[in-house]
Amino acid sequence: MLQRISQLVLVSSIAGLLVAALALPAVGGLGITARNIAGGFLDMPSNLETPPPPQRSTIYDADGGVVAEIFDQNRELVELDDVSDEMVHAILAIEDARFYEHGGLDVSGTLRAAIRTMGGNTEGASSITQQYVKNVQIEAATSQEELDEAREETISRKIRELRYAVALEQRMSKDEILEGYLNIAYFSDGAYGVESAAQHYFQKPASELEIHEAATIAGLVRYPYLYNPRFFPEQSLERRDTVIDRMSTVGFITEAEAEEAKEEELELELDTPPNGCVPSDQPYFCDYVVQEIEKDERYGPNETERARWLRTAGLEIHTTLDPQTQEAGQDAVDKWVPRENESRKVAAQVIVEPGTGRIQGMMQSRNFGPDEGNIGETSINFTTGSDRGGSTGFQAGSTFKAVTLAAALDQGMPFSTNYSSPSSTTVTGQRSCNGGTLPSWSLxxxxxxxxxxxxxxxxxxxxxxxxxxxxxADVGLCETIEMAETLGLERADGTQFTESENTLANNSFTLGSEEIAPIDLAGAYATFASGGQLCEPQAIDRIEDHQSGTTINIEPECEQVIDEEVADGVSYLLSQTFSGGGTADGLDIGRPAGGKTGSTDGTAAAWFAGFTPQMAGAVFVGDPRGPQEYPLRNVSLGGRSFGQVYGGTIPGPIWQETFEGAHEGLDEESLASAPSQFGSTSGGGGGSDDDPDEDASPTSDDQGVPNVVGQDESEAVSNLEDAGYDVSVSGTRVASDQSEGTVARVNPDPGTTLPEGATVNVFLSEGGGTAAGDEGPEPVQPALPTTPRERLF
Structure with a gap:
């Protein structure tokens, strides 16, 4: 106590001498002494920078809705004109009533404080300008050493503050200093600045604060914790009344107004803005945006600086998130795979825009939180890879067959490329990327x-x-892998499929043996929809930095990676899965689209990837604990029981419902026509040109495949053979409205134009009809004597 009293007296003496030196003529010894002290004082450094204090950054969706607010300090800057007179008077009355009269050093106030302190009644001695200086130094500290120096209770710190205060008053107006002080001061309970305090305690702007409310807030500055009205309402109320009395004493309000204000109850309406991604309605997209900023060198020299910039610069971050798409997708994943399902399965989906890479939606059926032990909670974003807070990925199953199609078309193979495709086969002679021959592959x-x-x-x-x-095998295993990499696909752990010439390839690559992230698969399928343009995923359109007065506009990063005709050819082929008894039959969305189901061996994981000209998406369903250990068999989800889950069972309907909702209000656009260079097309749909190439092989019948649905087996086979086709009757019967044993459907569809001698597959009915919404599960592959990566479809 004695040390603090002596320091305060010393500062008061210095302040008095400074005033004497600056305001009085040099008379006698006192003048000489004062001038000497003042000269040394004024030679001290005085170039205190006063940058805007830390404030909240806000993430917005594409429509301007708030996704999240990110901050170290809950602060919203406000101009002095937007602060009520009552608030200004309250802070001046209790902190520095002579603020507009002194020059930064309130000598009488300092001496008065010294006298009262020596009398046992501790009183602060800092003017508002000095307090502002101290707060600026605290906020500017970039190390613990600098922070300790700004807060130290020493005479040298006090004198340094005095010097800065004198200089500040010479280059800033009183109103500017007061505005800076009101914006930087801490008003307890996590509220920094008067605007945030008004919103926090009373849910109103600072411009509308009344006397009793303003006095409550002003009273917090001296001891923010002690007077916190949330925890110490009695002390806070007593302090409020002290401020009101002081406002009356200095003449800001009348005694009658003071008495009336003190009659008001301390009625708080506490409201703290949610901070960060956890409370956001779009937490995983929010987290992706945060990681994009923290990991991108364009936003700062290192991750620490970038994180600080994000949380203190008051940024307006305008993102690509489409709220209509996000809502439709979140509703779909929550419906089909509820967040807190006892089987602990998860659905994750990401939607991107072809031709730009703009992420339009990112959702998964989990609450965002750090405790992985809680059912339905995770901080892992399963839509993305490990470099962006995601997982190490999941085997993609038959969605990778689109990659093989792209590689085949890129080599000029026609649509009519055909093979006898029995129920089982063995492929030999495939070569690894280092030239070695791989073992035989049975599937x-x-x-x-x-x-x-x-x-x-x-x-x-x-x-x-x-x-x-x-x-x-005909395209080449290594060439297929290279096509995947060309399409932007990589393992979700960040490694490529062919890291070096010694990397061993997998026979089953075309069946989706590699662990990938949905965001990369969506980007690859968007490449087909956009005519061959691969675009980097983009979550941010622009960042407005109001502290620096700059705007960072983010342009799409796209590259033409495959020929347009190749992309259009794959697009056409994928559009055919919605018809002809395809694995996506029943999942159409009422407009041109392409898509592909995907399931892994033993139904460990299930996928669906699909697109329209306006958007492309990928859906994953599986168990994060380990798909092989916890497969999609005998599970109950959303009140439904599933013996096995395939790509068309849950991922397909999620994609379908998402795309139906996301496309509401959008014009219908057609996919590109099937390029004529790949020859005759078969099957319809997808908005593609179904007319055969006039240079294609001659057909057996101008009317195409005869319609034999409903005929018995022998009659149907006879009619098809008479039309010039080879016939293959499936040994497995399918659910159908047709009578048992009659033809349920054929593939390709009736009317399809095929070369003479082409094979038509016939499927007989098991009777009993087809259940509503039954997509027809994708084929299951039995266990084989190969590695787990090679048992996929």
Whole structure:
């Protein structure tokens, strides 16, 4: 106590001498002494910078809605003109009533404080200008050493503040200093600045504060914790009344107004803005945006500086998130895979815009939180890779067959490329990227893909494993892998499929043996929808930095990676899966689209990837604890029980409902026509040109495949053979409204134009009809004597 009293007296003496030196003529010894002290004092550094204090940054969606606010300090800057007179008078009365009269050093106030302190009644001695200086130094500290120096209770710190205060009063107006002080001061309970304090305690702007409210806030500055009205309402009320009395004493209000104000109850309406991504309605997209800023060198020299910039600069971050798409997608994933399901399964989906890479939606069926032990809670973003807070990925299953199609078309193979695709086959001779020969690969189909001769159209429709294994062998395994990388696909752990010439390739690459992230798969499918343009995922459109007065505009980063005709060809083939008994049959959205189901061996994971000209998306469903250990078998989700979950069982409906909702109000656009260079097309839909190329092989019948649905087996086979086609009758019967044993459907569809001698696959009915909403599960592959990566479809 004695040390503090002596320091205060010393500062008061220095202040008095400074005033004497600056205001009085040099008379006698006193004048000489004062001038000497003042000269040394004025030689001290005085160039105190006063940058805007830390404030909240806000993330907005594409429509201007708030996604989240990010801050170290809850502060919103306000101009002095937007602060009520009552608030200004309250802070002046209790902190520095002579603020507009002195020059930064309130000598009489300092001496008065010294006398009262020596008498046992501790009183502060700092003017508002000095307090502002101290707060500026605290906020400017970039190390603990600088912070300790700004807060130290020493005479040297006090004298330094005095010097800065004198200089500040010479270059800033009183109103500017008061405005800065009101914006930087701490008003307890996490509220920095008078505007945030008004909103926090009374849910109103600072411009509307009344006397009793302003006095409550002003009273917090001296001891923010002690007078916190949330925890110490009695002390806060007593302090409020002290401020009101002081306002009356100095003449800001009358005694009658003071008495009336003190009669008001301390009625708080506490409201703290949610900070960060956890309370956001779009937490995973929010987290992605935060990581984009913290990891991108364009926003600062290192991650620490970038994180500080984000949380203190009051940024307006305008993102690509489309609220209509986000809402439709979140509703769909929550409906089909509820967040707190006992089986602990998760659905994750991401939607991007073809041709720009703008992320329009990012959602998953989990609450955002750090405790992975809580059912339905995770901080891992399963839509993205490990470099952006995501997982190490999941095997993509048959969605990768689109990559093989792209590689085949890139080599000039026609749509009519066909193979005898039996229920089981063995592929030999595939070579690794280092030139070595891989072991023989045995694989199988089941269900609707059993047997038959398939070309690219029917093989894609039926997701035939044996067809794509042979297609990959002809294209080249390494060439297929290179196409995947060309399309922006990589392992979700950040490594590429072919890191070096010694990397061993997997026979089953075309069946989706690699662990990837949905955001990369969505980007690859967007490449097909955009005519071959691969775009980097983009979450931010622009950042407005009001502290520096700059705006950072983010332009799409796109590159033409495959020929437009190749992309259009794949797009056409993927559009055929919605018809002809394809694996996406029943998942159409009422407008041109392309898509592909994907499931892994043993139904460990299930996928759906699809697109329209306006958006492309990928859906993953699985178990984060380990898909192989916790497969999608015998699970109950959303009140439904599933023996097995395939790409068309849950991921497909999620994609379908998302895209239906997201496209409401959008014009219908067609996919590109099937390029003529790839020859005759078969099957319809997708908005593509279904007319055969006039240079294509001659057909067996101008009317195409006869309609034999409903006929018995022998009659149907006879009619098809008479039309010039080979016939393959599936050994597995399918659910159908047709009578048992009669033809349920054929592939390709009736009316399809095929070359003479092409194979038509016939599926017989098991009777009993088709259940509403039954997408027809993708073929299951039985266990094979190969590694887990090679048992996918």
């Amino acid at each position: 199988s189909n089941a269900g609707e893909s059993d047997g038959g001769n398939h070309n690219m159209v029917s093989g894609t429709q039926q997701s035939s494993n044996t067809f794509f294994a042979q297609l990959q």
